[in-house]
Amino acid sequence: MDRVQLIEAARNYVDSGGLAADLGKLVARRSISQSEGRREDLYAYLQEDMQPLLLSMGFDVELFDNPREGGAPLLIATRIEAADLPTVLVYGHGDVCNGEAHRWREGLEPFTLTQEGDKLYGRGTADNKIQHLINIKALELLIRENGRLGFNAKIILEMAEETGSFGLREFFVANRERLAADVLIASDGPRLAIDTPTMFMGSRGGLSFNLIVNLRDGDHHSGNFGGLLADPAILLAQAIATITDARGQIQIPEWRPTSLTPDIRAVLRDLPPRRHDADWGESDLTPSERVFGWNSFAVLALSSGNIDAPQNAISGSARATCQLRFVVGTDINEILPALRRHLDKNGFPMVEVRAARGEAFQATRFSPDHPWVRFVEASLTRSAGRPPHVLPNLAGSLPNDAFTDILGLPTIWVPHSHAECGQHGPNEHALVPIAREGMQLMTALFQDIAENAVSLKAEAR
Incomplete structure (x- = not known):
């Protein structure tokens, strides 16, 4: 033929x-x-x-x-x-x-x-x-x-x-x-x-990890202990909130790539529009630059207590599974150490950083x-x-x-x-x-x- x-x-x-x-x-x-x-x-x-x-x-x-x-x-x-x-x-x-x-x-x-x-x-x-x-x-x-x-x-x-x-x-x-x-x-x-x-x-590369706040065994009555015992879910939420600003712009310097060069921006310039939230992501980047030329942080899952049957109790622990999608120019070996330094600097030494199961993908x-x-x-x-x-x-x-x-x-x-x-x-x-x-x-x-x-x-x- x-x-x-x-x-x-x-x-x-x-x-x-x-x-x-x-x-x-x-x-x-x-x-x-x-x-x-x-x-x-x-x-x-x-x-x-x-x-x-x-x-x-x-x-x-x-x-x-x-x-x-x-x-x-x-x-x-x-x-x-x-x-x-x-x-x-x-x-x-x-x-x-x-x-x-x-x-x-x-x-x-x-x-x-x-x-x-x-x-x-x-x-x-x-x-x-x-x-x-x-x-x-x-x-x-x-x-x-x-x-x-x-x-x-x-x-x-x-x-x-x-x-x-x-x-x-x-x-x-x-x-x-x-x-x-x-x-x-x-x-x-x-x-x-x-x-x-x-x-x-x-x-893009992909690295998943867990953020864990484990303060005590078991849960405690929210009336008897509210205001006395630290809430791990609140601490975890506060810690996560330091990683990006309110529109998702990454605040950890080592997580911000340097590889969005003029030649890459030129390649991405004429791509068709993508579905996106106008007030989300890097404010000075186009949607295509955000997704193909930049890094993004995501919280994949959050856990504390039982969301389907909440109890009047302060949980003893909280956990989040998170992910960084990253482009060339981001040192994969520095992602988690940089996060550790960032959390310590911002007053969250109680938040444990632990690599998730599965392999990481290089960019x-x-x-x-x-x-x-x-x-x-x-x-x-x-x-x-x-x-x-x-x-x-x-x-x-x-x-x-x-x-x-x-x-x-x-x-x-x-x-x-x-x-x-x-x-x-x-x-x-x-x-x-x-x-x-x-x-x-x-x-x-x-x-x-x-x-x-x-x-x-x-x-x-």
Whole structure:
């Protein structure tokens, strides 16, 4: 097939219901890496769902235990067609967040794919099952219709991204040769706008931590002890209030990045408007600069007493789980020490700072001027009929540092989701129009790589 025919075949796969049928099988697998999950389901996703598909495509498939005790499994699939061709590495994660079925609206279940109009509901429909499924199916389409890829491909699937890609970096160090490639082309995160493709070359980092005030064992009657015993919830709230001002502007100097340089601001200048609160965040930054070029602090959860059945008592302790999303230029090793110094300076030595469970994500960016980046941008523009939004980094967090710092690869992400998809919460869903165009874009991109394989390999050298 030529390029136009391949794009049409990609469209037919989605419009005929093929994508929904394949996705439904993956959504049904309860491959949860968080507290609701079972290890056997993580293994089953790789062994029973992905391995047969990849073997049928002519890939050699290897499954691995995680190098860290208690970690989730990983899969590497390899198809080498010629030593002088470029090698594209594709990534995906088959694990999902807790289902939290009680939070989904009536008529929806997290592990049953449900289509309503152009929306496909289910856990993993946005993050990340549909995204790597689209890319793998695009590769399969080329193999089926052309008899070959025209380049080499490797696929790495992990099952612990939702817990910080636990063990992934150690696995990459031990398997550098197995994972050697010329470029990473993967999909995760959302498009900036529903009707326009997006590509980004890095991600904000993410570090979660707990703030704990533990003053005494047990609770004490609020009448008998009110005004006598310090309230840990009030102390914790006061401490948190020093971290930002009333509009969320960060007050810890070490948490304020220096990497929002004129060239980055220029890249972010012409992006479409984003949904935002006008009186929230850095007052002298645009919404795009706040989310792609700056750090943000969030309180993810607060706990003191029983909110569903409050008692007339002063709690003995209070806890908050917090998070800093941070860009390149923020020293990850200084985040918590800087917070400790800040709390002590402001009179809160009783607030304990404790790292949360799970791995932290490093912040990364990759040059938009790299030959592979320019090539992918040109391919997407040709296929979509309009240029993509090109971002220096995703606002969310990904294990991108494992690819840039350990494997030394240029990294290009082409997301097939949208910002309002409900990932990590109830009613997660994908949009069929984005999935359709994503399938077409990736099929055409892989065909373009095949047609330009020799020159791409030469330019990489």
